[in-house]
Amino acid sequence: MDNAQLQNIRSQFPILDRTVYNKPLVYLDNTATSQTPKRVVDAIDASYFHTKANVHRGVFSISQEATDLMEQTRCRVRDYINASSEQEVIFTRGTTEAINLVAASWGGTFLHDGDEIILTVMEHHANIVPWQLLRNRVKFTIKVVPINEKGELDIEAYRNMFTERTRLVSFTHVSNVLGTVNPVKEMTAYAHRQGAVVMVDGAQAVPHMKVDVRDLDVDFYAFSSHKMYGPTGVGILYGKKDLLEAMPPYQGGGEMISHVSFNGTTFAELPFKFEAGTPDFVDIAAFPRALDFINEIGMDNIAAHEQELLDYTTARMISEIPGVRIFGTAPHKSAVISFLLGDAHHYDTGMLLDKLGVAVRTGHHCAQPLMQALGVEGTVRASFAVYNTREEADKFIEALKKVNSILNRI
Numbered sequence: 001m002d003n004a005q006l007q008n009i010r011s012q013f014p015i016l017d018r019t020v021y022n023k024p025l026v027y028l029d030n031t032a033t034s035q036t037p038k039r040v041v042d043a044i045d046a047s048y049f050h051t052k053a054n055v056h057r058g059v060f061s062i063s064q065e066a067t068d069l070m071e072q073t074r075c076r077v078r079d080y081i082n083a084s085s086e087q088e089v090i091f092t093r094g095t096t097e098a099i100n101l102v103a104a105s106w107g108g109t110f111l112h113d114g115d116e117i118i119l120t121v122m123e124h125h126a127n128i129v130p131w132q133l134l135r136n137r138v139k140f141t142i143k144v145v146p147i148n149e150k151g152e153l154d155i156e157a158y159r160n161m162f163t164e165r166t167r168l169v170s171f172t173h174v175s176n177v178l179g180t181v182n183p184v185k186e187m188t189a190y191a192h193r194q195g196a197v198v199m200v201d202g203a204q205a206v207p208h209m210k211v212d213v214r215d216l217d218v219d220f221y222a223f224s225s226h227k228m229y230g231p232t233g234v235g236i237l238y239g240k241k242d243l244l245e246a247m248p249p250y251q252g253g254g255e256m257i258s259h260v261s262f263n264g265t266t267f268a269e270l271p272f273k274f275e276a277g278t279p280d281f282v283d284i285a286a287f288p289r290a291l292d293f294i295n296e297i298g299m300d301n302i303a304a305h306e307q308e309l310l311d312y313t314t315a316r317m318i319s320e321i322p323g324v325r326i327f328g329t330a331p332h333k334s335a336v337i338s339f340l341l342g343d344a345h346h347y348d349t350g351m352l353l354d355k356l357g358v359a360v361r362t363g364h365h366c367a368q369p370l371m372q373a374l375g376v377e378g379t380v381r382a383s384f385a386v387y388n389t390r391e392e393a394d395k396f397i398e399a400l401k402k403v404n405s406i407l408n409r410i
């Protein structure tokens with residue numbers, strides 16, 4: 001990506017011009033949430049100012065316009081992930097709600113006492129706790145796939161975990177801590193041969209790579225708009241239609257019914273069966289502008305640019321920051337760098353970096369079991385998006401040197 005293109009991209013994100021402690025902001029917490037281009041915020045404005053009316057209900061014009069905008073987004077998402085039908089695209093609040101939906105509805109119906117499910121040690125809490133909550137009611141066993149020293153899943157161990165009681169495998173496409181890109185297609189094919197259903201947490205994949213749910217052949221796939229330049233409050237659950245049709249509603253209320261009486265209620269068709277209440281239709285309507293942004297640049301260009309920043313920054317950290325420890329060194333890795341400066345506390349490192357204008361994440365990153373496996377309490381995490389530059393990587397390295405000299409006297 002040339003400099004002119006990068007500057008053009010950056011100019012679409014007003015927040016990138018701000019300062020922190022009188023230093024230009026270097027935003028490296030894209031794994032937690034990405035920034036939002038102006039066109040997405042303009043679309044939100046336009047909805048509030050011109051088309052705000054509740055969806056799927058009104059006969060009047062602006063209600064129909066609002067409904068059309070929401071349903072156009074569903075079709076855009078269908079095409080974006082290559083789902084077979086828009087009925088397979090459920091709007092949720094985010095990845096977390098999407099996984100909770102599957103755990104409560106699919107898990108609550110199809111998991112029974114004595115069954116087994118497989119998760120991995122690198123899961124975000126969003127793909128651990130919903131299953132544990134369900135386990136309070138259904139006595140199934142959770143098996144956990146370990147990782148090797150590079151932060152890759154132990155696929156041999158994974159294969160050996162299956163028994164005739166394995167009903168489900170649920171794992172992340174890309175680790176939010178290690179950056180590891182997991183072999184979803186192969187893992188899914190193996191699980192299917194064993195008769196298990198596959199749920200994938202795609203929160204960290206969809207912003208950085210092309211995802212084709214039919215090619216992967218996953219049964220469920222979840223992701224969040226706010227991590228891919230889109231608005232907050234919008235998540236997607238993709239599910240294969242036959243599975244979704246066999247599942248009971250997750251929440252009850254308006255929008256999801258066909259007919260209600262006190263003698264009983266019948267439910268709406270897919271996807272509305274899973275969308276109780278007023279959806280976040282304003283943000284949903286704005287989400288396609290984020291997809292436009294990605295498509296204009298091209299996902300291959302985004303991935304190449306981020307990969308270049310990852311390689312450049314990692315190499316400089318290893319050669320120029322004495323005592324740095326990087327967690328996650330898989331060859332197939334997304335642009336996330338988790339690290340510690342010697343024995344310095346992650347929180348101190350993050351706080352000092354902030355004083356130098358660099359925004360990074362510190363802590364357990366909602367992956368405490370992974371922290372335990374790594375033998376640390378937390379890490380510092382720098383993560384890149386398409387608008388980050390090599391100059392920002394340089395500022396990050398210079399800031400790291402200063403922080404290292406303060407905390408480790410190096």
Ligand code: PMP
Pocket residue numbers: 031032093094095096097124126127172174175176201203204224366
């Ligand atoms: N899974 C992964 C891998 C994540 O990184 C995150 C966000 N940190 C989530 C799930 C949860 O996403 P959300 O908060 O948007 O529901």
